[in-house]
Structures are given as structure tokens and as C-alpha cells.
Amino acid sequence: MPTALPLLRMEGITKIFPGVVANDHISLELMAGEILALVGENGAGKSTLMKILYGLYRPDSGEILVRGEKVRIVGPKDAIARGIGMVHQHFMLVPPFSVLENIVLGSETSTLGVLSSAKPSAEIAMLMENNNLRVELQAKVEELPVGLQQRVEILKILYRGAEILIFDEPTAVLTPQESDELFKTFRRMRDQGKGIIFISHKLDEVLDIADRITVIRRGKVIRTLLRAEATKPLIAELMVGKPVLLHVDNPRLEAGETVLKVEGLSELGPSGAPALRELGFEVRAAEIYGIAGVEGNGQSELVKAIAYRMKTSGGTVRLMGREISLLDVRERRELGIAHIPEDRHKYGLLLPYSLADNFTLGSHHKAPYVNGFGVQNRKRIAQAARALIAAFDVRTPSELTPAHALSGGNQQKVIIAREMATKPKLLLANQPTRGVDVGATEFIYKQLVEAKKGGAAVLLVSADLDEIMSLSDRIGVIFKGKIIKEFEREATTKEEVGFYMMGEGK
Amino acid sequence: MDLNTVLEFLLKGLDTSAPIAFAALGGVFSEKSGVFNIALEGIMIVTAFAIIWGSIMFGSIWLGLAFAIILGVAMAAIHALVTVTYKVDQIVSGTALNILAFGVARFLSQNVFGQETQSAMNPYAFPSWHGISVFSLLLIPITALAWFVLYKTVFGLRLRSVGENPESADTLGINVVLMRYSGVLISGLMCGLAAAVLYPSRWVSGMTGGRGFIALAAMIFGRWDPIGAVAASMLFGFADTARINFESKIPIPSQFVQMFPYVLAIVVLAGVVGKAKGPAAGGKPYEKGED
Amino acid sequence: QKKEAAKAPAAKFKIGIVFDVGGKGDKSFNDSAYNGLVSLAKDFKGYIKDDPANVNFGTDVELKYLEPKQGGQDREQLLRVLSEEGYNLIFGVGFMFTDSIAKVAKDFPKTHYALIDGYVPDLKDDSNLTCLAFAEQEGSFLVGALSGLMVADKPKAKVGFIGGMDLPLIHKFQAGFIAGAAYTDKNLRAKGMILGQYIGKDGSAFNDPKTAASIATTMYKNGSEIVYHAAGGSGTGLFETAKAAGKLAIGVDSDQGLGYMTNDKDPAAKEIGKFILTSMLKRVDQAVYLTSKDLIGGATLKGGYRTFSLADNGVGYALNDFNKDKLGAYTAKLDELKAKIVSGEIKVPADDAGAADFVKGLK
Amino acid sequence: MTRVNKYTLYETVAPLIGFLASMIILVVIVIIVGESPAKAADAVWKMTFSKTARVATILSTAIPLFLAGIAVAFGFRAGVFNIGVEGQYFFGGFVGAMAGIYLPLPAWLHVPSVVFFAMIGGALWALIPAILKVARGIHEVITTIMFNSIALALVNWLVNGPFSGLAGKGSLEAQTAHIRPTAAFLKLNAGFRALGWDVPDSVYLDYSLIVAMIAGFVVWFVLFRLRVGFDVRAVGTSPDVSLYAGIRVKRIQLGAFLASGALAGLVGLQEVFAIRGFYTYEIASGLGLDGIAIALIGRNSPVGVVFSSLLFAFLKQAGYGLQVYTKVPNSVIYVITGLMILIIVVTNELVSRYIRALRKKEAV
């Protein structure tokens, strides 16, 4: 099906940021009716390349050809005009706006500047129909679950008539079901003759959907594989530059006493509807308990209830038998709860602060980091940080480097190192590998297993069912704010868990 | 109290509210686009002077108004240049403009009218109705228009989008800088209108009397909504009018009467309205990612 | 510069003024002081240094004015600077100078200081500081009496007073006005017939014409025929309202009506001036002029206290070419009242309570 | 020169460029007004650096400016936007004055007590906005603006009514009684002279200088050495992360707001206890807004605020210089101050852009 002229050609693209060459003479081609996967470690330069294509960054050198014609893209406007559309790693939505407003924004239909909604509504309805992407047009985007927000993003670019579609880690926040939906959409669009560039850290997905796979390392194209010649270990090795162990050694241990016991937990969500309904489960020492579920079924509220929230509307949360729901965060931490948060930028790191400060955050109020007069002991803080940098192999110039200067994967390492260093009794790991590359993922898996081996109870919440399946000793399926089913890992299959996740078989 | 007295009170309340309300509307536009404008007070100082200067210079109150609007927009343009183009902290810029405006108006007055603290009399006046300037009455339609522009037009949609999520707007080809400039410049324009209802007869140094700051409070109180902001301005305006009208009849120290609108605002905020959340990107300069 | 200084013959006398906050151009208190300087320049071949208006009649007397910012040690500093620069007589205009001028006077025994409106205790004749006070209540009594006379034949007509900042000093004006009005018109002795209103609690009350206009509108609507103000720069709001309402207003401190009527640069002013019945004169200019004249005349300046009252024309009401026809019918009666005050037959109250008692005593 | 040093140099040069640029504008204005620039420069010189007394006056004038700046800066550090400094020192100054008037204490105790009470007063005036922010999420900008107006009316009533100190005839100023001599902030000038700095007695270098120095040091120490200061800065940087890390965000915000108010309470001390000896509603008005500019120009750091408050004090003196010795109107100095702030911050931005470009080049 590919025509002679490639839909898109990028040639010799170079982009330099202070201190780093993000793209180093990158060239690639995209045919019409093709899905090209772009893979590489965190910080390899994938997003940068795509932002250049979409006109958000300007390359220092190199050229872009669309349908064989050399184009100058100096802003998203140009990109849109050339039929390029992009779904960004972080959604580019205006949360308080309606779905309709978000879709038309920038390409509005109007008479004398006054917005008209009839025509675009009809057009969008058509698009929804043709692509099987339905969303309530009048709903406010901030009230939609992530999966639907992504639909809005896709509708946005389709509405602008894009032929070249860029997806930067679109599945990072999606459930398997939602990912499947997305891939169906991909295939439908491919069959319509569109070209799709797809960035992901999940190699299974890449193998599932891509026609060709381009591997980038440190800003350079290492190799482009055809689907037929690609295997998971090969891609991983090309990405990292050395073989990667894709298997985690995760033995089942003799589970100890009950560390966390949640009973009858009820909670109202932000919209006022019940988010948790009489939820209950327990996690024992030296086991990993995985919460599987479609995003938005109460996972966030559950983690919050354990880690943060004072006063739940009903039920109890006990740690080592002690009711903790009236304790504040610090008291809970003192009792041995550690927490890898869902959104590392929002909750995990003080981005402008040094790694030293970030490594001790949460323990910074205690000896040895402060003396009896509340004076900080900078030496001890730096020491601790250096030790953790070494132990967790955090790639950073020094412990004084600000956290924002690190790559996403390394930032995640900082958080994990910090939380592990507290020697927790209970480790809450909420989406610990979201957006993290294979190498780092492997590392994080190891750490979770280490924690378990050290006798900690680990509560793993993840939208990635593979992750749940490979790490958990026991699995609880959460649906509409309730654990509707528990499994021993050995006694179930991915399909069965997925089935319950959809709320079937209750 | 007869009907006439009531009408009188309403009109006067409207008239007292109008300068605050116009400035608050300006604040709404600026902040909806993501730029804090604490220079409303300073811009008003300049426009209040300019309307008199312009009227006398051009021999018409309308040209004076146009002149005031131009100077208001020019002041706002400085704010926009400094905060949008140069991405300087919006509070710093606003504070600097307030200081600058105080000096500029006095300096101009010295040079134009030969005295620093008071201008000459402006012989030209807006038509008035029942003793208040028709301009105060225009507050109602202008508020409606502001609401319409903000919520029903392409311009309004884009303006609000850059205040909520400029990155997103940018990726859709919306010119964030242009929209933010527009928002800020409109606040300058509104300060020009505020001057028209403040006191277009003579400029006196200090005559704005902190109304720009009250407008800021009204804007927040009104939850960054044109109608809300104007309603909040009216709360202040009417409470003040009531104070002026009834102070001598109230048997408590006048200082307490004077506090009343402020205390009321706080009570209302604390008890009824509660949390007000501004545009998400408000106050933050938009960094385009690179450069 | 040195050359210049050598060329220009040094002034024989140097007289400096530090204004009140609000400064020159307030059309009221400070301007009155400034007018004193202008008269001095005219009469004694002097010039006002660095003045944009270029008042210059010779080099015998150097006159200089400064304007402080609010708060801090600024007033004191400016007084000191003038002292260091060799000024012979330095005025502080306004009660806010009270403490600072007393301190500076101690440090510069050879310089003479004059404090307008303030009171420093324990001064003697040989002190180098003179407190210049005014009997504002007496002047206010006369304009109040005039108002009373003018509305005596209209039983329902009210009169009003607008104060600037709510200060004891301003209440002095109000008390005199109430007493005078009630004295000449018994209708006004009833409750609610003399309206009174202050603009605010802080300095901005002297610069808020909008609020003044708003208050004035209400007063006129509620039946006031004449409204008197002691509100500095805010007064302009009263005058414009008076014109719009077709009613009368009374100015304060300087002859504000005359100022409006003779303002050639400002054509609209004349229209407004017609509605300014008169002004209560607080002759700050006179105080400045007379005190300086003593110095220039060679007399050693006397320290202590000096009150400018009706007796020495330090306060009064304005009679000029433009209002003399309107006032003609009443001047005789006002002169009679003035005589009574000067003789002590009428004791004019100077505060709210005194005014209330005074009115009660009339019934 | 090492690379880092080069960048630091550029960064320090930025404010200097701003300063020079605004001085050039000043010269232009001076020429427009018809005065000779040399004369204007001489006037500024005379009033600022010509003699010790003038330099000392700049220092003295900077004291309340510094305190206002640091009060605002401390709030900013915790993400508290305290526009209410003005109201807080109106009230704090009043409470301090009450302690100065009514407490019969020996001097060694009285002076610290009035400082303490002024801080309590300032903190009290910040209390309701602080609680409303923390408990109800009500924006402090609006509440503190309201509280400024309320404070003004309240102290006006207090000073005119219950605590009026109108003594004897002729005193028409609304003011309290005089403070006890034991509470007076004495001048340190003799001490400075003993140290070899020849300050005349007329300048107010009094205990408030010590208060300001202690306050500045304490703020620096708390912010950058104490754990609680780390908490404050963390909360100001990201309340979400802080909450997650177990920092008691609301408590910290409340505490920082009150501390900001307490610092604000110090602003009026010099005027009440050193300059006037009694309290009036006119105390140091307008410093709340100046404080915002000073804090931000000083980048919310105690050291930066030292410099920016001195800069503001210098400008104020320069303005008087022009007024005393030239016919340049006083207002010019406001124009210059405003412009200078704008130019400094814009230059800062341009310089850091330039540095970024340099770094990029070096990276290749």
C-alpha cells in the first residue's frame, strides 16, 4: 500500500539543549498507512524529535519533508496546516472547558467572531461515529476519566484533518482495555491511509501494533527494525546498549503478620458520587498485593485514604492493628508507610530543589538530618544523598543538582530510593513505572521485590496488568470502589483478571 | 422612603460602584488571560489624569475619553511587554507601574497645569441623567458585553484558554502572546472607562483612593467572572453610598460604619462563597519550552 | 556653579517653607501658604527658588518651598536641610510638623521656626519657635451665620458641612459653622437641619472629589441650600455639584471663589465660581507674610504663640468683586457679629460638644 | 575566569545596568524640565553621599523599608501573598504603642516588650486572613486588602476615641499619649561615633536598626538553616509535594502568615518609638506596597532585601535632593523608581537569556 513518496521524511535533525544533544542527526521516514514505533530510553530524544516535527521546538539543523515537499515548520500552526497532529505525553487540554470547546479551540467556526456550535457539533459527531470515539460533547474535560480525555485529544487532531498523527506515550496512562481500544483506532486510521508515529516504553504494545520500529539512543537513531525481525530482547538491547533482563526473579515468600488491613472503606469522590464502597482487603508482611482495575475505579481514593486523607467517610484503615485514618501524613510515615506517588512531578519532587533535599524529604525533620534545635545538618543530608545516588545508580552530576534537571526515569529512581531508605513496613507503589523505560522499569521491579524480601508489605497499584501479574503475590480486582475479587497469582490468568476488571462475573 | 429616594439611592450607588466595576472588569480580562494586573490602581491614576488633560487639549470630553483610553492602554502595554514578552514576575511589574503612575501623573500635571497635585477644571462633561453621568449607566450593557465576549466569542474562548493552559493553546496554534497582550490591554481600556466615571471634572492627586485595589478584591470576590466582579463592585459601591447617606443617622462611631463593606465582604466570602479559584495559569509567565 | 553663585548677589534673607503632605496645588491650605510667599516676593524684591511659575521680583529675599512624603523622618529632614542651607526663617505647614520642628529648632538656635497649626508646649518669647494658630471656629461662625441669614426666610431650607478627614481640627470648623448658622436662623436649631458629613478617615479624604461630590449631591437633594466644606482638595467636588444643582457652596482657607473667577487658563472655572458664595478665610498666607515681614523689617522674631483670629483678620470670610453684590445685604450683620466675637460677647465653640451646648443655649 | 564566575558576574551586572539606565532616563527628564544634569547630579550627590549624615539617613530610611520587605518576602517564601503588611503594622504599631504607654517596666525590659507586643499585634492582624486562607481557602489578597482598610478605620477610631492623647490646648492631631521614656528607642549614634563613624545626632540610627538586623538574621537563619524554614520553602514551592512528604502544610502556611504579620508589626516601631514618641494613624503609611517591590527586587532573600531596601532609601533621598536643590519636581523620583524596577527586572531576564544562549553554545 505504501506509495512511492513517503508521507513524511525527517532528515539530519539535530537539536541541542544546554548541556545535551537531544537529537543528533536523526533521520526517519513515515509512509502513508503505516504505524512507526519510536522507542528509546528516558531522555533518548523521542519527545524532542516529535516536538520539532510539530513545530514546538526549532531544530538546530536538518529538514522536514511532507509528501516529498520540503516544509518549514515554525509553529504548531504550520504543522496543523501540513496535516500533522500530535497527542502529547502530557495532555494538552483545558480542564475547565467542555469537550466541544477543547476540540474546536484554535479552529473555531464562527460568524463575526461569535462562536457557533451547531456545525462543529455535527462534524465532530461524524468523526466520533467513523472512528468509534464517543464522548459527551458538553461534559467538562476535568470531569472525564483519562481514557476519555485521550479520546478528546484524538478528536482534536482528527477535527483538524491530520494525516500524520503523533502519539507520545499515549498508553502510559491507559488500562489494557483502553489501550486495546486505542489500537483499534490506530488500525482504523492506518487503514484510512494515515501515518502514525507511536512512542511507548511498553515493548509488548510496540510489537503488537507497529509496522516498523525505530530505536533511538542518546539522540541517535540506532536502528530501524521491521516488525518481522523485532523481538523484545532485541529492542531492549538496542535501546539500552547492553542486554536487559526482562524477567524479574520474584519468589513467593512465607507471608507474615497482617500489616495493612482495610475494612468497609467508603468515600465520596470529588463529584460527590461514591468512589469507594465498603472496600476491604489486607496485605501481609513480605507479600506484594496488586490492585488491578480500570483507572478511575477508586484506586486514587484508596491510596489517598491510606497515605493521606484524614477522616474517611466510613470504614477503618489499620496498620499493624492500629487505626490510622485520623493520623496525619507525618504520623503515618513515622509508623512505617512509604509511598511512591502516582504523579512524580505533582507529588514526588521539589523540582527546583537539590537532590540532597529531595532524597531526605519526608525524613528531613528527624535526626540525623536535624539537631535538637531544629537546625538542619547539611553535611548529613549530603552524605545520605550521595549514598543513595550510589546505591540506586541515579545518573546525576552531583547531589546538589536540582531535581528538575534529571530525566524522568532518574527522577523516579530518586523517589524510590528515598522511600526505600525509610525501611518501610508498608510500601505503597502507585503506578511506579509509568512512563519509565525498560531499563529503569527492570530496576524498579527489582526494588519492589527487594522491599518484599526485606519483610515489607507492598501494595502495588497499576494500570499495567502485565506489571500486576508479574509482581503480585495476591491480586485484588477493584471495580466501582470495591474489591470484587481476590486471586492468588498462581491461580489465575491475565484474561481472568481482565474479565473481572470490566466488572463482569460478579 | 419614597420611590424617588430609592431611585436616587440606586443611581448614586451605581455611580459610586462604576469606577470600581470598570476596573474590576479590566482585571477580569487580564487575569482570564493569565496575567495578574495589580497595576489597575496605577493605570487608573493615569487615565483619571488623561481624561482631563485630553478633554481640555482637544476640546471634547469624548476625545478626552479616547485619550484616556489610549494612555491606559499604553500603561497596560508596558505591563504586557514586561510580563508577557520579558516574562518578568507580574507582581513586580504591577508594583513598579503603580509607583511609576503616581509619579507620571504628578509630573504631567506639573508640566501641563503648572501644579503637581491638581489639574485645571475640565469644562466638558458627559451628559448626565438624574445627576449621574450616563457613563455609569453604561456599566450594565458593558458588563453584558464583556460577559458575551468572554464566553460566546472565538476571542473569549482563546483568551480564557491561554489563562488556563497556555501550553495547550500554543499547541493548537493560538498565539499565546497575542492573547495575553489583548487581555492586558483590555484592562487598560477598562481603566480608561473607569476614569470616565471616576471624576472627569478635575484631577486631584490621590483621587483614585485605592479603588484599583478594591477592584482587584471585587474581581476575586466575583470569581473572575464579569458579572460576579461587577456585582461585587456594587457591594462595595452601595455599601459606601449607604455609609455616606446614613452615617450621620447611625449611632455608632463612623469608623465602624466605614469598615462595614470590608467586613461584610469578608463575612460573605467566609460564610457563603468560600473558595475562589482563579485561572490555572494565572500569574505564571508562559515559557515556550525552549529559548 | 561657583561662578554663578559669585555673580548673583546673595539674598539678604532666606525664608523656607515645608508644606503639608498634599503639597502645592491643593487650592486650599498649602496654596494659601504659597500665596504668602508670592506676596513676600512682590513686596520685598524677592524670588521663589526653583518655582515653575518663576515668581521673581528681585534677589533680596530668597524663598523656597519643599514637600515631604508621608511618615518617617522626612519632615524633620527637610527642615534640617533648609536649616543647614542657611535659611533664616523656616515654616512647617501643618500640625504634623509639631514634633519635628521642635527638635530641629533646638539644634539650630540661630534659625527661627514657625509652626502653623501645631502646638509645642512651654515656649517663651525668646524661643526660636513660634506656633501660629488660627481661630478657625470664628471664621466658620461667620460663614455659618451668613448661611443662616440667607436661608432664614425659608423654614425648610437646610445647610450642610462637609469635612475632609475626620480630625479634631476639622471639627473645629464644623462647630463654628453650626454655631453661626443656628445663631442667625432659628429654623436651623432643630435637629437634622444642619447636615454634617466627613469624607473619610485617612489622608485621602482631602483628595477625594468624587466622594465629596456624592455627599454634596445628597445634601442638596435633601434640602440644603448652602454647603460649606473643610475638605482640602476634595472641595472641588462640592463646587461642581453646587453648579449642577444650582445651589451655593462655601469654600475654605483661601478665597476659593476668587480663584475660580480669576482663573484665565481655565474657562469653565468661572461658571463654577458663580456658585461659590464665599470662603472661610484661614489666612495662612497672612501668617506667613506677617511673620516674615517682621524678620525682613529687622525685628527679632518673637517666639511663643500667636493666634490669628477675627480680631487681627487672621480668619474671616471672603468678600470680593464677584460676590459683593450677593453678600451686600448681610455684611452689616456679619460685621456686628464679628464685633461681638472679638469683644467676647459671643464665645464660639470649637468642638462638637461645645457646638451642641451652644445651640441648646440659643433656645 | 571560570565559567560559573562569568555567569555570576553577568547576573550581578544586571541590576547595575538597570540602575545606570534609569539614571540616564533621569538625566533626560532633567533636561526636559530645563535643569542642568550636572546640577541635578550634584543635587543627588549632596543629598545622598556628600556627607556622613546623608549616608546615615539612607541607612535610617532603609530600616522600615527593610522590615516591610522582609515581612512580604517571608510570606512569599511560604506561598503567602501578604498584601496586608500595611494593616499589620498599623495595628502592630498600635499594640506596641499601648505597651510603650501603659506598661510600667524598666528600660531593659520595656524595649523588648514593645517589640514583642508590636509583633503580636501584627500577627494578630494577620490571624483572620491566615485562618480564612488555611481553613476556607479564601484568597489572602482579597482578605488582606480588606484588612488594610479595616485597620485604618480601627486605629483611627482608637486614636481619636478611647486612646486619644489630646493633651492641652492647640493639639489638634489625633494621637495617643506619649510613650514612657523607658520604652523609647534610643539612638546608637554615639556608639557609631565611638566606632569611628562620624554620624551626627540628628539621624535616626536607633534601636530599630538592631531590631531590623536581628529580624533579618533570624529570617535568614530560619529559612535556610532550620528545618522549619525548609518546610516553609517547600510549602511555598509545592504544597502538594509538601503534603505528600508529611509536612503539615496548613500549619506551616498559618505559621508563616503569622510570622509575616509579626515582622510587619515591626515596621512602625522606628517612627513610634524613635521619631515621634507617640502613635498616630499616619505611621509610615504606604510601606506595605513598597515592601512588595522591595521583597521582589530582593528576590525574597534577606540579603537581597537589604540591598533593595537601601536602593529604595537612596532613591527617596535622591528625590529630596532634586527637590531641595533643583527645580525638578519631586514626582520625578516616583517615575524613576518605577522605571528602575522595570528596567532591572527586564535586564535580569535578558541577561539570563543571554547566559542560557551562552551555555547552549558551550554545550555544542
Ligand SMILES: Nc1ncnc2c1ncn2[C@@H]1O[C@H](COP(=O)(O)OP(=O)(O)OP(=O)(O)O)[C@@H](O)[C@H]1O
Ligand atoms: N526544553 C528542554 N530544555 C533542556 N533540555 C531538554 C528540554 N527538553 C528535553 N531536554 C533534554 O533533552 C533530552 C531528550 O529529552 P526528550 O524529552 O526528547 O526524551 P524522551 O526520549 O522523550 O524521554 P522520555 O522517554 O522520558 O519521554 C533529555 O536529556 C532532556 O533532559
Ligand SMILES: Nc1ncnc2c1ncn2[C@@H]1O[C@H](COP(=O)(O)OP(=O)(O)OP(=O)(O)O)[C@@H](O)[C@H]1O
Ligand atoms: N526546560 C527544561 N529544562 C531542563 N530539562 C527539561 C526541561 N523540560 C524537560 N526537561 C527534562 O527533559 C526530560 C524529558 O522531558 P519530558 O517532558 O519528555 O518528560 P519525561 O521525562 O518524559 O517525563 P514523564 O514521561 O515522566 O512525564 C525530563 O527529564 C525533564 O526533566
Ligand SMILES: [Mg+2]
Ligand atoms: Mg518523552
Ligand SMILES: [Mg+2]
Ligand atoms: Mg516520558
